């Protein structure tokens with residue numbers, strides 16, 4: 026059952042959630058009102074929903090900042106081991122908020138601090154699964170790609186349509202789509218802005234699972250729950266090493282992996298995992 030005790034719905038539809046900067050282990054909760062997202066927890070899994078349906082969850086600055094704050098809050102919360110980020114049945118997110126950007130100049134875009142928010146998302150340590158239904162376009166696709174895995178409903182529509190409004194992807198699309206799909210496909214999709222479906226996204230390796238639309242969130246939640254049952258430090262160091270594969274040479278990457286591997290031999294969970302195997306019992310992982 027989802028636990029909502031720490032996330033109180035207010036009369037005006039806003040939600041109170043724990044503070045974004047809460048350090049792991051701190052006992053106090055700071056009430057932070059969210060206006061553009063909804064958050065809940067289900068055991069060790071947190072669910073963050075974009076909640077701006079009137080704009081197809083377009084990523085306005087306030088919305089994106091709330092997403093970063095909520096995800097950082099869960100990243101620092103020892104009780105949470107995996108996060109699902111989702112939208113609604115019509116849209117995961119239809120991109121950056123075009124109305125917010127339309128009148129901006131280059132220096133204003135530079136100094137809005139939006140790049141820093143994307144960097145905060147990139148630095149999250151816990152696994153994040155995007156559950157995508159409907160439109161997943163432009164910055165929406167970039168948000169899904171900054172997550173660690175994408176579970177898609179079969180009706181999901183992906184794309185980088187920025188070219189159609191005179192710009193290019195500005196939050197990682199040219200890089201992450203190219204890493205995921207290869208140069209030729211990324212080039213075609215970004216230069217034409219052509220939307221593509223969940224089947225094509227799956228075939229190209231962008232998404233990990235395609236399920237019926239109505240099963241998307243449950244599937245992502247089940248995947249998150251499965252990962253939440255694994256030793257948290259090993260999960261985080263595996264994520265860390267996998268992401269390094271995009272930055273490092275194979276030699277540097279193998280060295281990096283080895284260091285994370287050795288580091289886990291300092292963890293209680295490694296002792297527990299191996300002891301449980303030898304004693305033929307289920308392990309109990311504590312994240313230490």
Ligand code: CAA
Nearest residue numbers: 079080081083119120121122123124163164186194195196
């Ligand atoms: N920004 C702001 N508002 C948006 C939006 C966006 N990206 N996408 C949709 N909306 C708004 C619409 O303006 C509309 O609002 P109003 O009712 O007030 O007019 C509402 O959401 C519903 O949208 P539509 O009426 O357009 O719905 P539709 O079903 O006819 O079309 C759509 C859906 C094809 C997704 C269409 O809305 C669309 O093309 N949206 C823009 C997609 C896009 O270009 N995204 C990239 C943005 S740039 C970017 O993301 C840069 C980056 O890399 C960071």
